[in-house]
Amino acid sequence: MASVTILTQAGKSAGSTDLADAVFGIEPNMPVMHQVVTAQLAAKRAGTHSTLTRREVRGGGAKPWRQKGTGRSRAGTTRAPGWVGGGIAHGPKPRDYSQKTPKKMIKLALASALSDRAADGNVLVVDKWEFESPSTRAGIAALAAIGAEGKVLVVLGKDDTNAWKSFRNLTTVHCMHVGELNTYDVLNADVVVFTEATLPTGESNSSAADSTEEEE
Secondary structure, three states: OOOOEEOOOOOEEEEEEEHHHHHHHOOOOHHHHHHHHHHHHHOOOOOOOOOOOOOOOOOOOOOOOOOOOOOOOOEEEEOOOOOOOOOOOOOOOOOOOOOOOOOOHHHHHHHHHHHHHOOOOOOOEOOOOOOOOOHHHHHHHHHHHHHHOOOOOEEEEEOOHHHHHOOOOEEEEEEEEEEHHOOOHHOOOOEEEEEEOOOHHHHHHHHHHHHHHHHO
């Protein structure tokens, strides 16, 4: 079982804690992560695209010219797909892009993503966030103190309101509640920062995965 140093907001050591092998110590399953991320992104698609078929385009009710004797090819309507201003053949119509993803697959993908970040030393744990009031400047200083660089995913609890407001204006930082933790956001971040309260165990990982599946 791997361990990680617990840091204070000022970047000092406050002990260490073990990372659950079931969440941070497995061999990443790339195909499962790919499938889950694909399903998650597909569920975000609105699916409201729509084009008009030849019968939905206005006009074209009259035959443009007689069937024979003009020297031109026969035509029954000016709204056929081959005509300018005509309908669209086989064009997109509104549809639901969401996919059914098994709970076990979602849990495995999340554990794989977290294990990949932990293997590279990109999982940080802070004992707690101690912002007296919301401050973006203090948020920048805190991330610099703990060594969080690049794209940072900060996993917060329900009571971390000041921390949320301190980080939310930073373009390289994405904040989320521990119940919203998902594979895509973990893989999209260079560093994942937890507090002791939000650090996943096998049980908390399950609840996070269940919450993600409901969103999909």
